[in-house]
Amino acid sequence: MNGLGFLRDVRFEAPRFLDALWLLPLLVVLYLLRRRASRVDVPFLPFWERVLASRRRKPSFARAVLSVLLQAALFAAAVLALAGPFVETPAAAVSRTTFVVADRTAAAAPFSAEVAARTAAVAAEAAEGGPVALVAWTAGGLRSVRAADDVRPLDEAVRLLPPPRGGRDPETLAHALAALDPAGRVVVVTPFSVPEGGPLARAGVVAAGAADGYRNGGIRGATRDGDALLVRVDGAEGRGVVATAAAFGRVVVPADKGGVVRVPLATDFSGRVGLELDPVDPWPEDDAAAFDVAPGRRVAVAVAAAGETPALDAALRASGLVDARRSGRVEPARWREAAAGFDVVVLVGRDEESPLPAGRYLLADATAPGLPLARVEGPTKARATRRAGEARWLATLDPDEWEIRKASVFAATAGADVLVEGDRGPLFVRLRRGDVDAFALTVPPTEAASTLPLLPAFPLMVRGMLEDLAPAAVSPAVVAVDPAGLRPPFSETPEPAGAREPAAGPPARPGPPIRSSLRAVVFAALLVLLVAEWWLYHLGATD
Amino acid sequence: MTAAAVLADAARELLDPAFVARLERLELNVRRLLGGERRGDVPMNRRGPGVLFRGHRRYVAGDDPRFIDWNAYLRLGELVLKEFDAEESARLTLFLDASASMTAGGGVKFAQALRLAAALGFVALARHVPVRFVPLPGPGGEATFDGKGRVGALLAALAATKPGAKTGFLRAFQAAAPAGRAPGVALVVSDFYDVDEYAAGIKFLRRRGFHVEALHLFTPDELRAETLGPVLLRDLESGRTLRATLRPDLVLAYRETVERHFAEVAGQCRATGAGYHRLDAREPLESLVLATLRARNVVR
Numbered sequence: 001m002n003g004l005g006f007l008r009d010v011r012f013e014a015p016r017f018l019d020a021l022w023l024l025p026l027l028v029v030l031y032l033l034r035r036r037a038s039r040v041d042v043p044f045l046p047f048w049e050r051v052l053a054s055r056r057r058k059p060s061f062a063r064a065v066l067s068v069l070l071q072a073a074l075f076a077a078a079v080l081a082l083a084g085p086f087v088e089t090p091a092a093a094v095s096r097t098t099f100v101v102a103d104r105t106a107a108a109a110p111f112s113a114e115v116a117a118r119t120a121a122v123a124a125e126a127a128e129g130g131p132v133a134l135v136a137w138t139a140g141g142l143r144s145v146r147a148a149d150d151v152r153p154l155d156e157a158v159r160l161l162p163p164p165r166g167g168r169d170p171e172t173l174a175h176a177l178a179a180l181d182p183a184g185r186v187v188v189v190t191p192f193s194v195p196e197g198g199p200l201a202r203a204g205v206v207a208a209g210a211a212d213g214y215r216n217g218g219i220r221g222a223t224r225d226g227d228a229l230l231v232r233v234d235g236a237e238g239r240g241v242v243a244t245a246a247a248f249g250r251v252v253v254p255a256d257k258g259g260v261v262r263v264p265l266a267t268d269f270s271g272r273v274g275l276e277l278d279p280v281d282p283w284p285e286d287d288a289a290a291f292d293v294a295p296g297r298r299v300a301v302a303v304a305a306a307g308e309t310p311a312l313d314a315a316l317r318a319s320g321l322v323d324a325r326r327s328g329r330v331e332p333a334r335w336r337e338a339a340a341g342f343d344v345v346v347l348v349g350r351d352e353e354s355p356l357p358a359g360r361y362l363l364a365d366a367t368a369p370g371l372p373l374a375r376v377e378g379p380t381k382a383r384a385t386r387r388a389g390e391a392r393w394l395a396t397l398d399p400d401e402w403e404i405r406k407a408s409v410f411a412a413t414a415g416a417d418v419l420v421e422g423d424r425g426p427l428f429v430r431l432r433r434g435d436v437d438a439f440a441l442t443v444p445p446t447e448a449a450s451t452l453p454l455l456p457a458f459p460l461m462v463r464g465m466l467e468d469l470a471p472a473a474v475s476p477a478v479v480a481v482d483p484a485g486l487r488p489p490f491s492e493t494p495e496p497a498g499a500r501e502p503a504a505g506p507p508a509r510p511g512p513p514i515r516s517s518l519r520a521v522v523f524a525a526l527l528v529l530l531v532a533e534w535w536l537y538h539l540g541a542t543d
Numbered sequence: 544m545t546a547a548a549v550l551a552d553a554a555r556e557l558l559d560p561a562f563v564a565r566l567e568r569l570e571l572n573v574r575r576l577l578g579g580e581r582r583g584d585v586p587m588n589r590r591g592p593g594v595l596f597r598g599h600r601r602y603v604a605g606d607d608p609r610f611i612d613w614n615a616y617l618r619l620g621e622l623v624l625k626e627f628d629a630e631e632s633a634r635l636t637l638f639l640d641a642s643a644s645m646t647a648g649g650g651v652k653f654a655q656a657l658r659l660a661a662a663l664g665f666v667a668l669a670r671h672v673p674v675r676f677v678p679l680p681g682p683g684g685e686a687t688f689d690g691k692g693r694v695g696a697l698l699a700a701l702a703a704t705k706p707g708a709k710t711g712f713l714r715a716f717q718a719a720a721p722a723g724r725a726p727g728v729a730l731v732v733s734d735f736y737d738v739d740e741y742a743a744g745i746k747f748l749r750r751r752g753f754h755v756e757a758l759h760l761f762t763p764d765e766l767r768a769e770t771l772g773p774v775l776l777r778d779l780e781s782g783r784t785l786r787a788t789l790r791p792d793l794v795l796a797y798r799e800t801v802e803r804h805f806a807e808v809a810g811q812c813r814a815t816g817a818g819y820h821r822l823d824a825r826e827p828l829e830s831l832v833l834a835t836l837r838a839r840n841v842v843r
Contacts (some may be wrong), residue, residue, distance in 0.1 A: 037786055043644035043765055044736040045778035045785055047804070051796045052787050246804040 013084030020079045024072055027177065037187065063536060070533045077526040085518040096184045097133055097148040098126035100160050103190035103338065104138040109164040111191035119189045120158040127154060134158065139166030142176040168292050212324065217287030219275050220486050222478045226291060226321070229263040229273060229478065235275050244274040267320065270295035290481040298323030299470045304335035305348035311453030312364065312445040319463035343470045349444055351375060358435030360469040365408065365444040371431050372416040373440050377409035382424040389419030393464025397457035404450040410442040441464040557661040557698050562829055567710050570621040570670045570841045571635065593822035596631065634727030635667040637718065640754045641678045643779040644736045648762040653706045655824035662832050663730055664697045666842055678704050679733065680711040685719065692742055709780045712739035712744030721737040726752035735759050735808045742811040753819035756841055759808060760824045766801055769796045
């Protein structure tokens with residue numbers, strides 16, 4: 001209280017009683033209308049004068065006024081006492097309980113000793129600022145080991161931490177943390193980092209120290225790649241992918257650092273494939289997945305060429321992607337009529353006079369209006385100079401081995417993606433224009449034109465082109481049975497060496513305001529006023 | 544003449560006829576009042592012939608043989624002598640306080656004073672003792688009555704006395720008992736609130752040779768206050784007022800003051816050789832006269 005300034009903060013529990021103060025003027029009215037003294041005839045007044053002179057002073061108007069004021073003050077004090085005056089002062093910040101949560105899940109088992117030691121240190125430091133409760137995170141929830149008001153020493157309680165077991169269920173953990181005192185501070189001691197926005201991220205997390213390189217691994221997805229199932233894995237180094245299917249039984253493929261594991265799969269395979277990482281890691285939820293592989297089919301190819309193309313035909317057959325029953329040669333002049341029934345049209349040695357209709361094309365020494373590729377010069381010698389494309393199927397091509405004996409010179413314009421360059425112009429180009437998707441080989445696919453058909457890269461190039469042009473055909477859909485299971489449930493990585501400063505917990509809340517009743521003060525004043533009024537009356541001041 | 548015959552209608556208010564019949568059997572104990580049974584600072588040795596028989600004594604040589612009671616000699620065989628009170632001393636003066644203070648208590652005190660004076664006056668007149676009625680403070684209103692036939696006049700005079708004046712004992716006594724006038728017995732019926740003059744007045748009467756009997760009338764109401772709290776006290780005689788707030792302690796202190804005054808009056812009377820009798824005015828008159836005053840030998 002600062003002088004009388006606190007009077008501004010006085011409030012009342014029952015302010016309705018204050019309305020009675022309006023009756024104060026009534027006291028003055030009552031005084032003015034007070035009962036007049038009754039007349040008493042006495043036989044001899046001097047006797048009364050003698051008595052009164054020895055007992056009192058003559059009442060004065062001032063004393064009468066003082067008496068009225070005292071009575072008014074008495075009435076006001078009584079009204080104030082009934083109204084229940086009080087003042088509230090803000091309470092100092094109260095010490096809050098620190099909940100030290102020790103990670104005792106199975107995933108933290110390898111770091112049990114580090115977690116225990118770090119928990120003891122954190123608890124000891126927190127105990128300097130207030131009460132400490134020790135909690136074990138185990139079996140998907142929290143288990144109290146030592147309450148805040150427990151008298152046992154902290155180091156003794158740390159020894160009572162349960163052995164690591166149980167999974168790390170984030171939802172259960174979130175509910176358990178929410179059940180703790182919201183005014184308290186939560187510090188989690190764990191050997192792992194925590195994902196953003198997770199329940200642990202909202203608490204203060206203290207690293208317990210962990211070994212390097214330990215991370216959660218799992219199966220993240222799978223796609224068909226012709227005769228293989230490409231399985232994307234994460235953190236599976238040193239482990240293997242076990243594929244099981246009714247068609248082929250069990251296959252184990254070691255995982256490498258690339259993150260993709262190729263599981264051999266017959267090109268006509270379809271059905272469910274079960275995948276599992278071996279061995280499983282402490283987060284087994286994402287270490288297994290099942291995929292339904294849709295039935296695949298081959299590419300229907302139409303070849304429109306004026307002459308024989310034995311090298312091209314051989315490369316098409318060697319790709320393993322061409323559906324021989326649905327593929328064939330078409331009249332070069334009438335290929336447009338049959339193109340709709342094929343997946344890919346191969347045009348050899350002709351420049352179309354009209355734009356290509358929508359579709360997928362493999363152009364060999366051919367072009368068409370509207371494409372960003374134009375023939376500019378007649379056949380001449382050339383040689384490959386550089387491989388620009390990054391496609392895997394192009395990686396086997398050595399430009400130095402590709403010699404062009406006789407080929408036209410083409411020029412590529414904007415929109416053409418040159419995959420192989422030559423000294424006279426582009427040799428292999430990726431073209432996309434509207435609904436036309438094409439690869440263009442500016443060199444005839446004959447041994448007479450170049451050494452390309454003789455290179456082992458040629459059939460791979462053909463296969464790669466077919467895969468690019470018709471992926472749905474050559475790579476049927478692979479659908480995960482449980483897509484949610486592919487997500488890492490609680491992907492964590494170990495903390496780097498050194499402790500991380502715990503996140504700032506909730507700020508210390510001030511306690512509830514302290515209410516100080518002023519009733520006792522008012523009653524004391526009331527008593528003083530009563531004594532004063534009695535004293536005045538006793539002195540005969542009242543009249 | 545019967546008692547009823549002598550009482551006028553107005554006088555009937557003062558004395559009950561039945562009480563009057565009983566009063567006829569009383570007499571003032573003049574001998575005691577006038578005799579030497581009381582000591583005082585005014586010696587009284589007056590003896591000798593008179594109309595009031597006082598008693599017998601043995602005859603000794605030298606006594607006047609005219610007063611030998613021969614009837615007693617025939618009965619007793621002894622010579623005894625009759626003795627009589629002096630005629631001049633057998634006079635009753637009734638001083639009646641008619642001041643305003645006598646009306647305190649609703650007039651009960653004054654009414655009782657009138658009745659008391661009437662009773663004693665009747666007793667005196669019935670025994671052929673002249674009665675002089677002197678209302679205080681006077682002047683005026685005095686009258687002398689002699690003989691039983693004047694009882695009615697005495698009662699009428701008493702009934703006609705109205706209170707309201709201011710007391711003044713000394714001046715009134717001085718006026719009523721000038722030098723040379725025969726004294727006798729003086730009955731002062733008053734409330735004795737004339738604190739300034741009552742003592743001097745009593746002394747004056749005693750020096751004049753009166754045998755004074757102070758009949759101090761009071762009412763219990765004078766010793767207490769019926770009203771507490773704020774009051775306006777008014778003196779009945781002077782009319783002065785005093786505003787006060789009466790509390791029990793003040794009332795008690797007032798009672799003590801009045802009691803002290805009463806004791807002072809008694810002391811002054813006795814110191815001057817006067818008789819003092821405090822009488823409760825609310826007590827029935829018959830009890831006052833037939834019991835109290837008789838027990839104190841004022842009447843017999």
